[in-house]
Structure formats: structure tokens, C-alpha cells
Amino acid sequence: MSVLILALVVWLVLWALNVWLAGSALARKGVGKALVPLIFGVAILVLWEGLVRGLEVSFVILPPPSLIAAKIASSLPVLWQDAAQTILKGAIPGFLIGCGAGVLVAILIDRSPFLQRGLLPIGNFVAALPIVGLAPILVMWFGFDWQSKAAVVVAMVFFPMLVNTVAGLQASERMQRDLMATWGASYLQTLVKLRLPAAMPFIFNGLKIASTLALIGAIVAEFFGSPTYGMGFRISTEVGRLGLDMVWAEIAVAALAGSVLYGIVSLIERWVTFWHPSQRH
Amino acid sequence: MTRALPVLTVLIGLIVIWYAAAVWMNSTWVYDQAERAGTTVTFAEMVPQTMSQDRPLLPPPHQVGAELWKGLFGQAITSKRSLVYHGYVTFKGTMMGFGLGIITGVLLAMAIVRFRVMDMSVMPWAIISQTIPIVALAPMIITLSSQLGLSGREVPKAIIAAYLSFFPVLVSMVKGLRSPDQMQLDLLKTYGASDAATFLKLRLPASMPYFFASLKVAVAASLVGTIVGELPTGAIEGLGARMLIGSQFGEPLIMWASLFASAILAGLLILVVGIVERLAQKRMGAPA
Amino acid sequence: MKKLMTAAFLAAMGTSASAEDVKLQLKWVTQAQFAGYYVAQAKGFYEEEGLNVTILPGGPDIAPVTLLQNGEVDVMVDWMPSALAAREKGVPVVNIAQPFAASGMMLTCLAETGIKEPKDFADKTLGVWFFGNEYPFLSWMSQLGLATDGSPGGVTVLKQGFNVDPLLQKQAACISTMTYNEYWQVIDAGIKPEELVTFKYQDMGVATLEDGLYVLEDKLADPAFQETMVKFVRASMKGWKEAEANPDEAAMIVLENDQTGAQTEVHQKRMMGEVAKLTAGSNGALDVAAAEKTVATLLAGGSDPVITKAPEGAWTSAITDKALAN
Numbered sequence: 022m023s024v025l026i027l028a029l030v031v032w033l034v035l036w037a038l039n040v041w042l043a044g045s046a047l048a049r050k051g052v053g054k055a056l057v058p059l060i061f062g063v064a065i066l067v068l069w070e071g072l073v074r075g076l077e078v079s080f081v082i083l084p085p086p087s088l089i090a091a092k093i094a095s096s097l098p099v100l101w102q103d104a105a106q107t108i109l110k111g112a113i114p115g116f117l118i119g120c121g122a123g124v125l126v127a128i129l130i131d132r133s134p135f136l137q138r139g140l141l142p143i144g145n146f147v148a149a150l151p152i153v154g155l156a157p158i159l160v161m162w163f164g165f166d167w168q169s170k171a172a173v174v175v176a177m178v179f180f181p182m183l184v185n186t187v188a189g190l191q192a193s194e195r196m197q198r199d200l201m202a203t204w205g206a207s208y209l210q211t212l213v214k215l216r217l218p219a220a221m222p223f224i225f226n227g228l229k230i231a232s233t234l235a236l237i238g239a240i241v242a243e244f245f246g247s248p249t250y251g252m253g254f255r256i257s258t259e260v261g262r263l264g265l266d267m268v269w270a271e272i273a274v275a276a277l278a279g280s281v282l283y284g285i286v287s288l289i290e291r292w293v294t295f296w297h298p299s300q301r302h
Numbered sequence: 303m304t305r306a307l308p309v310l311t312v313l314i315g316l317i318v319i320w321y322a323a324a325v326w327m328n329s330t331w332v333y334d335q336a337e338r339a340g341t342t343v344t345f346a347e348m349v350p351q352t353m354s355q356d357r358p359l360l361p362p363p364h365q366v367g368a369e370l371w372k373g374l375f376g377q378a379i380t381s382k383r384s385l386v387y388h389g390y391v392t393f394k395g396t397m398m399g400f401g402l403g404i405i406t407g408v409l410l411a412m413a414i415v416r417f418r419v420m421d422m423s424v425m426p427w428a429i430i431s432q433t434i435p436i437v438a439l440a441p442m443i444i445t446l447s448s449q450l451g452l453s454g455r456e457v458p459k460a461i462i463a464a465y466l467s468f469f470p471v472l473v474s475m476v477k478g479l480r481s482p483d484q485m486q487l488d489l490l491k492t493y494g495a496s497d498a499a500t501f502l503k504l505r506l507p508a509s510m511p512y513f514f515a516s517l518k519v520a521v522a523a524s525l526v527g528t529i530v531g532e533l534p535t536g537a538i539e540g541l542g543a544r545m546l547i548g549s550q551f552g553e554p555l556i557m558w559a560s561l562f563a564s565a566i567l568a569g570l571l572i573l574v575v576g577i578v579e580r581l582a583q584k585r586m587g588a589p590a
Numbered sequence: 591m592k593k594l595m596t597a598a599f600l601a602a603m604g605t606s607a608s609a610e611d612v613k614l615q616l617k618w619v620t621q622a623q624f625a626g627y628y629v630a631q632a633k634g635f636y637e638e639e640g641l642n643v644t645i646l647p648g649g650p651d652i653a654p655v656t657l658l659q660n661g662e663v664d665v666m667v668d669w670m671p672s673a674l675a676a677r678e679k680g681v682p683v684v685n686i687a688q689p690f691a692a693s694g695m696m697l698t699c700l701a702e703t704g705i706k707e708p709k710d711f712a713d714k715t716l717g718v719w720f721f722g723n724e725y726p727f728l729s730w731m732s733q734l735g736l737a738t739d740g741s742p743g744g745v746t747v748l749k750q751g752f753n754v755d756p757l758l759q760k761q762a763a764c765i766s767t768m769t770y771n772e773y774w775q776v777i778d779a780g781i782k783p784e785e786l787v788t789f790k791y792q793d794m795g796v797a798t799l800e801d802g803l804y805v806l807e808d809k810l811a812d813p814a815f816q817e818t819m820v821k822f823v824r825a826s827m828k829g830w831k832e833a834e835a836n837p838d839e840a841a842m843i844v845l846e847n848d849q850t851g852a853q854t855e856v857h858q859k860r861m862m863g864e865v866a867k868l869t870a871g872s873n874g875a876l877d878v879a880a881a882e883k884t885v886a887t888l889l890a891g892g893s894d895p896v897i898t899k900a901p902e903g904a905w906t907s908a909i910t911d912k913a914l915a916n
Contacts, residue, residue, distance in 0.1 A: 043419035054422065061423035079659060081681055083446060139308030143316075149522035149568050151529040153437075154542070154561045157549040161755045162327075162359065165748045237435040241530070244437070245549070246751035249720075249738075253437075254749050258720040261653055261672060263679045268442065272434060279433025331758075335780055357758075357779055382851030538619075538647055538849045546649070547619065547852040550752035552775045556852050 028071020035064035084266040092266040093273060099255070100274050107252040108278050110167035111239035115174025116282075120231055122175070123182025124224065128212070131190055141187055148180040153241050160245040170251075173242040178231035185227030189220025222297050225290040232282040236275060317363055324362040328352035331359065357552050369559040382539075385563045391540040393567060395456065395528040399463020400521055406464060407471025407520070408513075414472075415479040415505070416497075425476075432469050436462060437530055459540075463527035467520040474516035478509025510586060514579040521571045529564060541567070612636075612643045612822050615654040615663040617801065620647045620848045622861035623770065624667065624801075625840040626689060626869070630829025632843045639821035647849070655681055658806060664815075665822065670799040670884045671725045677904055678897050682807035685881070685905035687823045687913070689830050691871030693797035694864065695726065696790040698773055699764035700757060705787055708734055708794065712743055717750035717757070717765035727766070729890045730796040754779065764789075770864030774857070798884040800868075802876070807903070816909065824913040827874040834870060837862040875910040 039060050047053035066086045072078070073085040080088060093100065130136040156173050163169035193216050201211045243253025252271050259267040325348075332351045336343045343351070353362050361369075373385035380387060410428070413420045443465075444458045482504050490500050532542025541564045548556030616624050627645055630636055636643040646663060648654055654666035655676040665686075668676075673683050699705045703714065711734070718727045728738060737744030748762055754775045756762040767773040769790070777783065791797045803823065809815050833840035841858040881904075888897050 039423050040419045043417075043422050057419070057422040058424075058426040061427065079680070081659060081676075081679055082656060083442075135308050136312065137308075138305065139310075139312030142309050143312060146565075146569060146572075149518075149525075149572060150565050151526040151568070153526065153530055153533075154545050154557075154564065157545070157751065158554070158557065160751060161759065164759070164761050165756070233433050233435075236433070237437055240435045241437045243749075244533075244751075246756065247749045249747045249749060254720070258724075258749070261720065262675055263653060263655065263681065265442075272439060272442070276430060276434040279435070280430050283429070283433050331780075338782070338785065359759075382849055384851070388851070538649075543649075543850050544852050546752070547850045550619070551852065551854075551857065552753045552755070552779065553852065 025071050025075025028067050032064050032068045035060050081263045088266050089269040093270045102250050103252045103255050104274055106250050107239050111170030112174055112235040115171035116235040119175035119178035120182045123179045124186050127183050127186035144180050144184045148184050152177045156242045157245040165246050170239045170242045174235045174238040177234045177238040181230050182227045185223045189223025190216050193219040221294045228286045232286050236279050320363055324360045325349055325352045327359040357554055361558055366558045369555040370562050373559050388541050388544055389563055389567050392528055395459040396525045398460035400467055400524040402460055402464035403467030404471055407468040408475055411472050411475030414476055459531035462531035463524040466527040467524035470516045470519040474512040478512030479505045482508045514582055517575045518572055521575050525568050610641050612641050613663040615646050615657050615666040616648045617667045618648050622841050622844050622858045622865055625833040625844050625862055626830030628843050628847050629833045629840050630825045635825040635828045639825045665803055665805050667801050668804050673804050674897050674901055677901050683804040684807045685802045685804055686909040687874045688802040688876040689872055690801040690868050692868045693792045693800050694769040694868050696788050697764045698767040699787045701785050701787050703763040711745050714763040715746040717748045717762040719766050720749050725888050726796050726798045729887045770861045774860055796887050819909050820912045823909050830869050834866040837866055876905050881905055
């Protein structure tokens with residue numbers, strides 16, 4: 022019980038620290054901006070540890086963070102092998118192919134308003150569907166290895182990407198396009214110099230959505246058949262063996278990978294669309 | 303009509319591609335069977351055989367359509383074999399998750415806009431929460447919620463759905479609640495309006511368009527969450543459970559029919575939310 | 591008379607009616623594999639014993655043992671390998687009855703791959719179920735001296751999904767099947783029995799005990815709970831014998847309980863016929879020799895064994911002794 026009280030006290034102290042930090046001058050600087058969420062995360066971990074140990078929750082149901090951290094430290098090679106299979110071979114190629122295809126198709130149908138009006142409602146609709154349900158079918162088609170995982174990812178990210186790019190290509194203003202026309206710019210020149218740059222905020226919005234979908238797709242697909250490694254494989258197998266510390270270790274890796282992927286996309290976005298109001302500080 | 307024509311053309315195009323793919327993909331099986339039987343088949347003999355297999359690699363549209371029809375209208379809607387019944391189970395889960403997601407999203411957004419410390423500490427984690435693949439968490443949520451005494455499959459399903467649907471609401475509401483500009487806020491200050499009054503009379507109304515815009519995304523996310531939640535939560539009822547059973551018992555037609563039933567459900571949900579959005583906009587005096 | 595006395599005894603103990611509520615967690619979805627319990631319920635065998643039994647189907651991501659530990663269910667159907675693994679992880683589950691005498695697990699191979707005997711597995715791809723069912727396979731392979739880490743001369747292992755597609759699509763030379771389920775899906779798909787080669791784990795000497803009934807050790811210390819379990823096992827075994835005698839009727843009862851509405855009569859009737867062969871040799875009492883064999887098989891499980899030492903007290907005959915006494 023005392024463990025629980027201690028954890029609650031630590032939580033309150035950290036929260037008070039955060040309140041003070043948020044009100045202080047530090048909050049306007051980069052350090053403060055990074056420190057506050059970090060402290061919040063630590064506070065949650067402390068509370069979790071205290072709850073599990075204080076209430077004597079069985080580790081088979083919810084392992085404490087310390088145990089998960091120990092598991093991560095002791096099984097780095099396995100975690101790396103799983104991440105390489107699921108993320109590097111499954112999610113990333115699927116993400117690149119799916120997003121590339123989405124942008125490409127959007128540009129191809131750009132010249133045909135008829136096709137656009139036909140594809141856009143369907144694309145919008147499909148983008149809202151539970152594509153995850155296709156996973157067992159795609160595993161059947163493409164086999165066990167990373168190819169089927171990449172295929173699921175492609176199916177998941179293609180339509181959000183298509184819809185966002187088509188919307189982006191229409192984002193340039195009439196006046197800007199007229200100006201390009203008065204300069205005698207060809208279709209290709211207008212596309213490359215005006216409309217694609219103008220579409221970038223939309224394209225990056227799509228890429229951000231796709232970056233989280235990619236991981237989900239690759240992991241779900243592994244539930245329906247996989248080689249004997251990979252994050253989805255490990256999660257489903259370890260749940261069966263009650264190795265919940267390993268399951269949480271994989272979840273931590275997935276969260277880290279997801280955040281890194283999202284972060285990379287955001288960084289490139291800042292670099293490419295520096296001119297957009299949302300990037301000005 | 304001008305809007306329907308392109309969509310129809312594209313749809314017909316897709317169906318043609320689908321048929322072609324079905325012939326191509328299912329042909330391997332026909333040839334294999336012929337080889338095992340020691341006979342040969344010509345192309346013309348092969349095509350009809352790809353159209354009515356029991357477990358096709360890719361069922362042609364009419365087979366899926368027939369199965370879907372059978373599932374939707376073939377029996378009383380209360381029957382366990384009815385897709386309407388399973389669709390309703392999924393719908394219920396979606397609505398519970400959607401409601402929970404809206405409440406969580408709006409409350410969090412209010413706290414974030416009101417308290418700086420909430421903004422700084424919670425917002426980054428809300429973004430990170432969405433990068434965690436929910437499917438990895440699903441089994442954990444099920445064990446944990448049953449540990450907390452929330453037995454049954456409804457609650458974990460709703461939590462998973464809410465986990466996906468709260469985020470769009472949160473992001474839009476934060477944007478919406480912050481949309482009044484400094485001039486409007488200053489004006490209210492000169493009236494001597496309290497925090498609560500500013501919130502009720504200015505911030506909340508200003509956020510409504512943002513709120514409704516996020517609902518479409520949120521309801522679709524909630525449906526995905528429900529179906530993901532039904533896949534592993536003990537395959538009992540719902541469209542996700544039927545997909546799983548279809549996969550396990552090698553009945554691809556059941557799987558495809560459930561997939562299309564969930565597509566129909568998604569379409570209906572988005573349609574209804576769209577209508578609600580338009581009605582709300584009209585009442586709030588937005589230009590039609 | 592004895593029944594009456596037990597009832598009187600329980601009443602005297604002041605046990606409330608809820609003590610007679612029993613929740614049973616199945617290992618997998620509703621199917622004829624669990625027919626005995628559904629039959630016992632439908633025919634009122636549980637009711638005759640004064641029990642109110644709820645049968646909960648399982649699914650791919652539900653480990654029955656976590657629900658048992660939560661106290662959400664009283665008794666679960668599990669395979670001995672995963673039950674023993676749970677025991678070693680600190681969840682003290684105990685086998686109280688073993689309705690399945692023989693294992694129904696086998697490897698089914700396409701004859702065209704040239705596999706005739708186990709040593710032909712070398713350099714082939716084999717589909718295996720994980721989720722606790724992989725241990726007998728790994729132990730078999732290590733006995734054959736075949737590596738399972740993908741090195742040359744060994745076998746390539748695939749985690750198989752929930753169906754037989756990998757064999758039909760020729761992604762694997764052999765896949766895991768149950769005699770009562772997946773094997774028939776292969777046959778249904780149009781492949782003839784003579785085009786298949788099967789290796790039953792039972793015949794290969796690596797069989798492990800499948801569907802048994804497990805409860806938590808500390809709960810079993812309670813005499814009232816013991817008494818309830820005696821009744822439960824007695825009624826369940828009556829259900830199993832009834833199901834064996836009337837397989838078609840049993841299959842229909844299972845079908846009525848299938849909440850997904852996706853199971854078919856053909857499948858379930860055939861499954862019941864095959865399951866009956868596995869339960870036929872059991873009166874419910876655990877064959878200790880078979881249990882020890884299971885332990886030996888698991889301990890021989892190669893580099894990453896599921897259990898590291900022989901378990902103690904993982905099974906008891908206390909319940910079945912009483913249940914089968916009259």
C-alpha cells in the first residue's frame with residue numbers, strides 16, 4: 022500500500038513541477054517545451070509502477086514499466102530482428118510504394134476532370150473503410166513473408182494519399198494559375214512550379230496519416246501468417262505464452278518507431294513547406 | 303446526373319478489372335485440378351470454372367453480391383446468420399466508441415485550451431498515442447478491462463474504437479476553441495465577461511464548425527476500431543468476427559460479404575453524420 | 591441419495607445459490623470440438639446437478655488462462671502445453687479432468703513435394719500454429735535433429751494463420767491440421783486423400799494432451815468449489831458420452847449455439863465424428879502416463895523450451911475420482 026501512496030505523491034510532485042514549468046519563462050524556450058511532456062511521461066510511468074506493485078496486480082496481467090524496461094534491455098537482438106522484418110521490410114516499402122502510387126495516380130488523373138469526378142468520391146469512400154479486413158486475403162495472395170505485409174500497407178495508404186493529393190493539386194488559386202498562363206507556361210511547368218508546391222501541405226497531411234497506418238497494417242497482417250519473427254508474430258505468440266513483458270516491449274518499440282516515422286515526415290514537411298503559414302513561428 | 307456519370311463509369315471500369323483479375327487468379331486452381339485429374343482444359347472451358355468456385359482466390363463480383371444479398375435479405379434480421387444482425391452489433395460498438403471518443407476529445411480539448419500545463423504535457427502524448435498501432439494494444443485492453451471487472455466484449459471494443467476516434471475530435475476542437483481572434487476576446491473582456499461566459503458565448507459557438515467537420519473522420523475511425531476490436535476479442539458477434547470465421551473455415555465468400563457489409567455500414571454512417579452536419583450548419587446560420 | 595445429501599450439505603454450509611454458477615471458458619470459437627459441454631447444457635445435465643453453467647467461446651487473442659486468473663471464469667478448456675507454460679509463469683492452474691484421450695494434431699503434406707517420411711522434411715517449408723501450440727512441433731523437430739532457425743539442412747517454419755490456404759497456395763509443403771477440422775478443409779478444397787501424406791503427432795510419439803479442464807489451484811482448496819467441480823465434470827462427461835453416441839444431434843446443438851452464424855452443418859457433423867474418436871478412450875480421468883509423456887515431450891523442446899522443469903501438482907485426480915465413483 023505504501024508503494025501506491027509513494028507513487029501518488031511522486032505523481033503530484035511531478036505534476037506541480039509541470040504546472041510551475043508551464044507558467045515560468047522556461048516554457049517559451051525549447052528546453053521547457055521538451056521537458057514538460059517528458060516529465061508528464063515519467064509521472065505516468067511512476068504511477069503505473071506504483072499501481073501495479075501497490076495493488077499487487079499479477080505481472081501476467083500488467084507488468085510494471087521496470088520489468089518491461091529490463092525485458093527490452095535483455096532482448097535487444099530479438100526486438101531489432103522483429104523491427105527489421107516488420108518495419109524495414111514490411112511497413113517502409115509499403116509506405117513508399119503506396120504513397121508514391123497515390124501521388125502518381127493523382128497527377129495522372131489530373132488532366133481528366135471526368136476521371137477525377139469519378140475517382141474522388143470512390144477514393145474518399147474507400148479511405149474511410151476498414152481496409153484492415155483485407156489483411157487475411159492479401160496474406161493468402163502474397164504469401165507469408167514481407168511482401169504480403171507491404172501489400173496490406175499499400176492498400177491502406179493508397180487512398181488517403183490519392184484523396185489528399187487530388188485536393189492539394191486544386192489548392193493553387195485561380196489568379197496564380199492565370200498568371201502562369203499569361204507567362205506562357207506549359208502544363209508541365211505549371212504543375213512543377215506552381216501546383217505541386219502548392220499541394221505540398223496536403224501531400225504531407227496525407228503522408229502523416231499514412232505513416233501511422235503503415236505500422237498498423239504491417240502488424241495486423243502478421244497475425245494472419247508470418248515467418249517466425251516480426252512484431253505482429255511476437256505479440257500474438259507472447260500473448261499466448263503469457264510473456265506480457267515482451268508484448269509491452271514490442272508495443273514500446275512500435276510507439277517509438279511510429280513517432281520517429283511521424284517525426285521524420287514532419288521534419289521534411291518543415292523543410293519543404295517553409296513558406297506555409299502553419300510553419301511560420 | 304453529371305455527378306453520377308463519372309462515378310458510374312469508374313465503378314464499371316473497376317468491376318471489369320475485378321472480373322479479369324478473378325479469371326486470372328482463379329485459373330491456377332482450375333489448371334491444377336485438371337492436372338490432378340489428368341485432363342487438360344482450354345481457355346474457353348477454364349473461364350466459366352473460375353466464376354463459381356467454392357473457395358476462390360478472388361471471388362467475382364456476382365458471387366460476392368449473391369452472398370451479400372443472402373446475408374442481408376435471406377433471413378429474418380434477428381437470425382445469427384443475418385448480416386443485418388451482425389452489422390447492428392458492430393454499429394452498436396461503433397456508436398459507443400464514437401460517443402466515448404467525442405466526450406474524451408471535447409473534454410481534453412477544453413482542458414488543453416484552458417490550462418497551459420495540459421497543453422504542454424498532454425498534447426504531445428496524444429499525438430504519440432496515435433502512432434502506437436492499436437492492434438498491438440487490443441489484447442492488452444481486453445485483459446485489463448476484464449481485470450477491472452468490465453466483463454463482456456462490449457466495453458473493450460468501445461475503448462478500442464474510442465482510442466482511434468477521440469484524436470480527430472481533439473485536434474479539431476483545440477483548433478476551433480482557439481479560433482476566436484484577439485479582438486473578439488478583448489471585446490468580451492471589456493464587457494467584463496467571466497471565463498465561463500467567454501467559453502460559452504464565444505469559444506464554444508466558434509468551435510462548432512470544426513467540431514462537425516471532425517465527426518466524419520471520427521465515425522470512420524470508430525468503425526475501424528470496432529472491427530479491429532472484434533477480430534481478436536473472442537470472435538462471437540459482429541462483422542469483424544464473421545471475417546475471422548470466414549478466414550478460419552476457408553469460406554472466402556463469407557469474408558468478402560462481411561467486408562462489403564462493413565463498407566455499406568461505413569457509407570451509411572458517413573452519410574448520416576454528413577446530414578447532421580448540414581442541419582447543424584443551417585441552424586447556426588451558415589450560408590447553405 | 592448422494593446428490594440430495596450434497597445439496598443438504600451445501601445448504602447447511604450456507605453457500606448461496608451463486609456458488610453453483612459455473613463459467614466455462616473455451617479455448618476457441620464455438621465448434622464441435624467442445625460439443626460435450628454444449629450437449630450437457632442443452633440436455634439439462636448441468637441443471638440436474640444443480641449447476642447454472644455459462645459457456646464462453648474463445649478467440650485468437652484470448653488466452654483463456656488470463657480470464658481464469660482474473661476470476662472471470664471458473665474453469666477453462668486448454669491444451670496441456672500452454673497450461674503448463676502458464677503454471678511455470680506463476681499462474682497455478684491444475685488439470686481436473688481430461689475428456690480428450692488422444693491428440694488430433696498432425697502435419698498434412700502434399701504428396702507432390704516428395705515427402706514420404708519425417709526425414710524428408712529437411713529443406714522444406716512447414717506451417718505451424720503458434721500461440722502455445724508450437725511446442726510439440728519444436729520438440730519433434732529437435733528429436734529428428736532438424737534445425738528450425740532456417741539454417742540449411744533444417745526446416746523453414748511459417749506461422750500459419752487460421753486456415754489451410756498455405757497448403758492450397760503451395761506456400762508450404764506441410765501444414766498443421768487437426769484431424770477433426772483443417773484436414774477436412776483441405777479435402778473440401780478438392781484435394782484427394784491420396785494426394786496427401788499425414789503425420790499424426792500421436793503416431794510419431796510426440797503427442798501432447800489436448801482439451802483438458804483446468805482450474806486455479808487455490809480455488810480448488812475450497813471444498814465447496816471442489817464439490818461444484820465434481821458435479822461439473824460428472825455432467826460434462828455425461829454430455830461427452832451422449833455426444834459420442836449421437837454425433838449428428840450433438841453437431842446440431844453446437845450449431846444452435848454458434849453466435850457468428852457462419853458455421854455449417856456439414857463441417858460440424860464431420861468434426862463431431864472425428865472428435866468422438868479422440869474422446870472415445872477417456873472417461874474423464876487423466877491418464878498420468880500420458881501427462882508425463884507430455885511433460886517429457888515439452889522438456890525436449892530444443893533451445894527455447896516452453897517449460898524448464900517438470901511441474902509438480904499440475905494435475906489432480908481428486909475431482910474425477912469422486913465424479914466417476916457412482
